[in-house]
Amino acid sequence: MSSLQLAPIATTNVQEAIKYNVFALIQCECHFDANTDLQATFKVLLAKDFINTTEISVKLLTAGNFAFTLKGIDAIDKLNCAKYLHQCIVSAAHVLAPRTAQRHVKVGLCTYYSEADQVMVYQLAKSALTLSQQNRVKHYHQLALNYGHVQKLDRHSIPQRIKKQKLAILFQPVYELDSGAIIKHYVSIKSNDRGNKQLLNQESISQFYNEGEALLHDQAVVMQVKKLLLIDKSSSVISIKLHPKNWFNNEFWSWLTAYINDLKNQHTLQFSINESEFLNNQLRLQGAFATIAALNCNIVIDDVRSSKNIFKFMLNKQISGLNLASELVHGIERSNSQQKYVRGIVHMGRLLSLSVFALDVETPQELQLLKVIGISGAQGGYFSKLLPNYTQVAFH
Template sequence: MQKSKIWLFKYFKGISFVLFLMILISFNFVLNDALHQKVHASGQQFVKHVYELNLSPSINNKVLAALAKSEGFVLEVPKPAEHFRHLVNIEREVFSYKTLSLGLYHYPAWVTQSYLFILLNLIILGAAGWSYRWWGLLNVSRRITPKNTMIQPTKIIEQKQNKIRLIKQVKKCELSSLYGVNRASHSLFLLIECDFDKKTDKEAIFKVLITRKLTEFKDVSVKILNSSYLAVTLPHIPTPELDSYVEKLHQSVFLLCQNYQKSMTHKNIKIGACDYRLGADKIAVYQLAKSALMLSQNSSVQHSHRLSLNYCQEKPLSSKQVIENIKKNKFILFFQPLFELSSGEILEHEALIRVRHSQLGLLAARYFINQVYSNQDALILDKAVITQVKKLMLSESSALTVSVNLHPKNWFNNVFWEWLPSQIAELKLSAKLQFEISETEFFTHRESITNALNIIKKSRSQVVIDNVKSSEKVAVLANYNQVCGLKLSYELIHLLNEKTQNQRQIKKIVEAANLLNLPVYAVGVETQKELFTLVKLGVVGAQGFYFSEPLQEFTQAVFN
C-alpha cells in the first residue's frame, strides 16, 4: 500500500495529464456524435419533404439542389473539396422515406459546427485550469493544517495557541547546571575584512559607527590587525541573538563603506566571528574567528560565518575519563520531553546523559561523544544508559515511551544486539523503548545494520531517524516498518521564521513523510516564532528549551 502511494505521488502529474486528454477526447466524440445524429434527422426530414412535394430527382434536379443546399446538403461532391480531400472527407449518406431514396453529401459536423467544438474545448480547458489552481490551494491549506487535525473555527485555533503558550518556558539561568555552560550570554569576537581606502583613522571611524548602531554596548573594542583586518569585540550578547548581531554589524559596515566608496557591495565585506565565554583562551578564539573568516572569503553567497568555542575546544575531555566516570556511576540521566503541538501532551522522552566532571561539572554528551571510542567503550556507554533507563521506566506506573540515541559503533556491534533483547523483554508492555539514529548513518549503512533492525522489529521496538535535513531519501523508508518518526535537524529549526529556504525544505520533508504516515518532529525549539512557524508547516511535535529544560524525572513536565 505504501509503495503504491509513493508510485502514485511520483507519477501524479503524468497520470493527471493522460486522464485530462482522455476526458477532452471523450467530450469531443460525444459532441460530434450528437451533431451527426442531428444531421441524420435533418436529412431524413428533407427526403420526407421531397416525397410530399412529389419532386422527381431526375427532372427537378436544380430545385432539389437548391432545397438540399438550404438544409446543408449537396447532391454532388463540390469541386473545391478535392483540394482538401486529405484533410476533410465529404460524407455521403443515403436517406429513405417510403419509396423515395436520395444520396446526399455533407461536410463533417466538426467542420460545419466548429464554433461549438472550440467553445467546448475552451470550457474544458478553463475548468481544468481552475481545478488545478484549486487543488494547489487545497494542498497548501492541508500542509498548513497540522497532521491529524481538522480545519477548525478561529476561536478553537486561538484556544490551541493559548494552550501551547501555557507550556512552561525555561529560564536561561536554569540551564547552567544542566550543561556546565553559562548559556545566558557570550562575548563575540569578529574579524572584518573590507576594502576601505579612507586614509583617516579607521579605528576611530568604526568605533563611532558601532557605538551609534549598537547603543546597548558600552565596552566595545575596535582594533586594526596587520593593517588588513578590523577586530571587534562585543561583550555579553544573549546567545539566541548572536547571529542577528553578526548580520547587523555586517550591514552597518557596508553602509559606512558605501558612503566613502559608492561601488562597494556586500560581497566586498567578509566577517568571521567566534562566540566564547569569559576566561576563554584568546588564541583559540582568534583561530576560530580566522577560520570563520576563511569560510566567508570562500563563499560567494554567505558573507559572514560564526563558530562557537565550547568545552570540547577549550579543554578536551578524553574518552578514557568519560568511561571511567561511567564505570563509577558518575553520571545522571535527564529526559527531554517531546510535546504534541496540537494538544500539548507529552508523546515521548529523549534520554540525555550527563557525565560528572570534577572541574567542569555536568557535561552534556555533545562535549565528549565525538571522541574516539573503542567498541568496548561504546558498549559500556550504551549499556549503562539503557540499564538506567530500564530501572526508571519500571519504577513508573504509567506506560511511557523513551527514546535513546545509541552510539554509532553499537549499531554494528553484535555483542550489544545479543544483550539488548533481554533488556527490552523485561519492560514487557509497561513501557516502550525506541532508538534514534542520524539520517546520514542510517542511509549510509542501512544494509550493514540489517541485523540490528531485525532485532528491533522482533522486540516490538521502533526507530526514529534523527537529524533529518532533506526529503530526498524519505521514500526509501517505506521498506522499513521499524521507523516510526523523523526528527528535523537543529540547523533547519534555528531562526526558522526568518529563513524561507528552511521552511520550504521542511514542507517537502513533511509532504514525503505524510505519504508514509510518519510524524515529523522538531528539536531545539527556542522561540515562540519558531513554534508557530512549525505548526503552520504541519510538524506534529517538538522539543526544546522553549517548552521545558531536560528533567531528572518523567513526571516533572508542567503546563502552567
C-alpha cells in the same frame, strides 16, 4: 590537513575573559585567478570587516580551501559569527571571482577560549564544515568549545564517572501539539560531580569517544532507562540518541538483545540516528535494524533537512518518526525557504504515515508557524526544561 597549525594562543587574563577566538574552515567553489595571492588578499579584505579583532591569520590549504583564525571576538559578536563570516567571505570572493554565489562558499566554524586544545578546535570546525556541506539551505555552521567542554572532552573522565556513578540521567518531553500530552521523552545525561554539574554535549560525546568508551556510555544509558521503565508502569516512550560508533558495533547489539529482551513487548524504546548516517550506511546497518525489529523497538530519523530522501525510509518498518534539523526550526517564521522545506517534509511524512517533530523550539513564533504547517509534536526550552524529578537515581 594533519600539519595544520593554529595561531599561537595567549593566556587569558581578566580583561580578556569576555573575548573569544574563532577558527574556521572554508570551502570556496570559485574560479580564482592563479596569479592572485589569495592568503594576503583575503586577510586584507577580512581586516576591513573584523575591525575590532586583535589578530587575523589566513592559511591556504588546497585550491579554494582556507583556514581562518580570528582572535579577540566580542561575546556579542560571537553569537552570529559564522553567519557574518560567511557573508564576508562571499563578498571577498566576489571581488576576485564575480560569479561567486552564497552556495559556492561553505563555512565550518568553532569558537573557543584561549588555551583550548587545538585538536578539539580543529575537529569541531571540521564537523561544522561537514554539516554545512550537507545542507543546501544553510551554508555555514558554528560549534563552540568553552571551558566546560574542555573538562567534558577529557578522554578518560566520562568512563571514570560512569564507573563511579557520577553521572545522572535527565529527560526532556516531546509534546503533542493538538492535545498537549507528552508523547515521549528524550534522554540526556549530566555530570553529577559537585564541582561540575553541566549537561554533557551530544556533539562532543560523538566526536571524542573511541569504540570502547562509546560502548560503555550507551550501555550505562540503556541500563538506567530500563531500570526506570521497570519501575514506572505508565509505559513511557523513551528515545535514546546512540553514539554513532555503536550502530556498527555488533558487541553492543548482542548485549542489547540480552539485556532488554524482557521489554520488547512494551513498545517503549526508540533509537535515533542522523539521516546522513542512515542513508550512507544502509548495508552496514542491517544487523542493527534486524536487532531493533526483533526487540520490537522503533527508529527515529534525526536531523532531517529536506523531503528528497524520505521515500527511502518506507522500506524500514521500524522507522516511526522524523526530527527536523534545528536550522529548519530556528527563525522559521522569517524564512520562506525554511517553511518550504518543512512543508515538504511534513507532506512526505503524511504520505508515509511518519510523524514529524520539531526539536529545540525556543519561541512562540516558531511554535505557531510549525503548528500551522502541521508537525505532530515539538520539544525544547519553550515548553520545558530538562526534568530531573523524573528520576533521582544515578547511573548503575
